[in-house]
Amino acid sequence: MGRPSSIDRLPPEIRELINRLRDKGHTIDEIMRKLGELEVVQISRSSVGRYVKARAKIGERLQRTRVISEALIRERGNEPPSRTARLNIELLQTAIFDIFGLLDEGSDEAVADQLKNNPKAIHDIAKAMDHLTRSSRNDLDYERELEASIRAKLATEARSGFEQEAKRQGLSADTVSALMAGAFGVKKDE
Template sequence: MTRPSSVDKLEPEIRDAIGRLRGNGHTIDEILAALRELDVTDISRSALGRHVQKMEKVGARLRHSQNMAIALSRHLGDEPASRIAQTNIQLLHSTIMELLSSGDGDAIDEDGLAALKGNPEGLMLLGKAIDHLTRSSKTDADFVRQIEERLEKRLRERDEKNLKSLAKEKGLSAEAVQAIRQRVLGAGK
C-alpha cells in the first residue's frame, strides 16, 4: 500500500482548489504560486506535478467511461431503463475483462491473476461481480420482455377499438369483422 502524498495530506478545500485551478488551465507553476499565497509551503513542484498527472489520468479514465456509456446507450434499445441497465452491464463486463487481461488485451495478465490468487476476498468480490452481471442481464431481459408484452397488449387493444369503430362506421358484417381480425390483426376472437 502506498503512503499518501504530501498533496493528499492537504485539506480537502485546498485539494479542490488545485483541481479547479488545473481545470481552468493553470500551469503547475501558477498553481504552486497560488498555494504559496495560501501559506501552503510544504508542497514541492514535483509532488504537485505527480498529483496533477494522477488527476488527469483519473479524469481521462472517467471521460472514457462516460463516452463508452453514452455510445453504448445510443447503441442499445429504446427504453431508458434498459439502456442504463445494459450500459452498466457492459461497463462491468469491460472492467472485469480489463482486470483479467494484459495491457494489449490479448493475453491473461499474470500479475493480475497472481494478485487475485493471494486475495480470497478479491476473488469473492470478483465472483460476486460476475454473479451480479449475470443476474442483471437476466433482469434486464425480463424487463424488456415485460415492456414488449405491455406494448403488444396496448397495440392489440387500440387495433380492436379501431376495428370496432370502423365496422360500425362502414356497417361491416360480423363475418367481415372476423376476417379482418384474423387476417390483418392476427387475432382469432
C-alpha cells in the first residue's frame, strides 16, 4: 500500500466537509471552490475526484448489501429467528470478506489507504468478526436447546398418549414401558 492520500492527511473536519458537500450533491468543482475559500490549497482536483469516487464505490456496495439484506429478510419473514440471525451473520461475513478482497486485489487503493490509516476501522472489523463468532456460537446453542426442548416435549406427549391408550387397551405398565423404550427410545423415568 502507498502513502496516505492528500485527502487522508487533511484534518477530519475538512474530510467531513468534503463528505457533507458531496452528500448534498455538490460537484467536485464546487467542493474545490469551498476548499479554496477555506484556504485548503495542498490538494488537487484529481485527489478530490479519486476520494469522491472511492467513497461512492463504498456507498454503492453498502446500498447493494442493504437492498439484498432487506429483500432476504422480507422473503424469510415467517422463518424462525435462528434463520434470520444466521442470514445476518452471513451478510456481515460477506461484507468483511469483500473488504479484505478489495485489499488483496489492490484495485482500490483508496479503501486500503483508509483502512491502513484508520486503526479504529481495523479494530471495528476485528470486533465485528468476534461478534460474528459469538453470534454463530449463540445461534448453534439456541438450536441445540430448541431441539432438546422439542424432543422432551415429544417424548412427554408420546408417553402420555401411549399410556392413555395402553390403559384403554388394558395393557400393563411394564408392557407400556417396554413398548415406549422400543418404539420411541423413551424410558419410564424420562
